[in-house]
Amino acid sequence: MPELPEVEITKRILSKHSVNKVIKDIEVRNDNLRYKVSSDFIKIIKGSKIKKILRRSKYILFYLDNNYVVIAHLGMSGKFLLQLNNSNNLLKSSFYFDNAFSKHDHLEFIFSDNTKMIYNDPRRFGFFILDKLSNLKKNKFLRKLGPEPFNKIIQKETTNKMLKSKKNIKNLLMDQTFMSGIGNIYANEILFASSINPNKISSNLNNYETQNLFKNIKIILKKAIKLGGSSIKDFKYLDGKSGKFQNEFKVYNKENLKCPRKGCNGIISRVVSVGRATFFCIKCQK
DNA sequence: CCGTTAACCTGAGAGC
DNA sequence: TGCTCTCAGGTTAACG
Numbered sequence: 076m077p078e079l080p081e082v083e084i085t086k087r088i089l090s091k092h093s094v095n096k097v098i099k100d101i102e103v104r105n106d107n108l109r110y111k112v113s114s115d116f117i118k119i120i121k122g123s124k125i126k127k128i129l130r131r132s133k134y135i136l137f138y139l140d141n142n143y144v145v146i147a148h149l150g151m152s153g154k155f156l157l158q159l160n161n162s163n164n165l166l167k168s169s170f171y172f173d174n175a176f177s178k179h180d181h182l183e184f185i186f187s188d189n190t191k192m193i194y195n196d197p198r199r200f201g202f203f204i205l206d207k208l209s210n211l212k213k214n215k216f217l218r219k220l221g222p223e224p225f226n227k228i229i230q231k232e233t234t235n236k237m238l239k240s241k242k243n244i245k246n247l248l249m250d251q252t253f254m255s256g257i258g259n260i261y262a263n264e265i266l267f268a269s270s271i272n273p274n275k276i277s278s279n280l281n282n283y284e285t286q287n288l289f290k291n292i293k294i295i296l297k298k299a300i301k302l303g304g305s306s307i308k309d310f311k312y313l314d315g316k317s318g319k320f321q322n323e324f325k326v327y328n329k330e331n332l333k334c335p336r337k338g339c340n341g342i343i344s345r346v347v348s349v350g351r352a353t354f355f356c357i358k359c360q361k
Numbered sequence: 362c363c364g365t366t367a368a369c370c371t372g373a374g375a376g377c
Numbered sequence: 378t379g380c381t382c383t384c385a386g387g388t389t390a391a392c393g
Binding site: 198 | 363365366367369370371372373
Binding site: 077078081111131148149150151152198200201204249251259260261304305307308327351353 | 384385386387388
């Protein structure tokens with residue numbers, strides 16, 4: 076489902092409702108996620124309190140008071156639902172399908188105040204693993220992640236890496252070891268904003284293009300977070316509201332439409348690169 | 362080491 | 378209606 080902005084929004088909403096709650100019990104309805112939910116998952120978590128929830132790249136980290144951290148990834152279709160005490164309805168506090176499929180509610184975290192946090196994931200590409208707080212930096216998944224896009228001090232180092240890469244720039248942006256958090260939608264939108272052709276080989280970018288690209292990475296992601304992320308298909312969040320950034324898409328899913336750039340009357344093309352739909356204007360993205 | 366491909370999985374929508 | 382086909386916000390093992 077989600078890229079950095081959507082995961083950030085999910086994290087914020089979960090933080091608001093689940094921090095400082097004690098996990099009374101966990102019901103694992105289906106442990107067959109991308110990685111099998113470990114057999115001691117319940118044992119270790121049960122009775123602990125969620126101290127804080129952070130995001131790293133597209134991962135959500137639940138810091139427990141027993142020195143363990145739950146590392147969750149939402150894959151393509153994962154989402155959280157919250158069931159609050161004072162309501163019979165699920166608070167639509169994360170991305171969900173309107174006709175939520177209870178058959179894909181795989182994990183249910185039951186808090187001591189009887190509110191619930193449910194993990195729903197039709198495609199089951201998401202996963203939950205546990206690690207000790209002291210081991211977090213060495214964690215198999217977290218250790219290979221590239222820097223967060225908002226990290227100011229890494230730009231020089233990242234630029235050097237970019238100028239050495241023979242990958243095309245779109246695939247590089249989506250490479251989580253290069254920089255973490257950008258997925259298919261935002262890679263397309265960032266490159267349009269930067270007037271760079273997604274097929275351009277990274278090492279061929281000039282100084283202006285790299286500077287401009289870094290600037291637009293921050294602008295686009297910040298704007299997306301501000302607008303509550305992108306809700307495509309019928310994903311919604313927070314009391315049934317949708318994210319609003321999908322209304323700002325310039326090229327994603329805009330095949331054959333007119334290029335929205337002022338003065339450019341090109342047509343948006345769709346090509347497939349590394350198995351992912353790539354949208355761009357051949358006229359103004361060089 | 363590097364870059365690309367296939368695979369993991371379910372559901373929606375298009376076309377017949 | 379129902380079948381088949383394609384596509385979907387991600388990651389990674391395996392391959393050349």
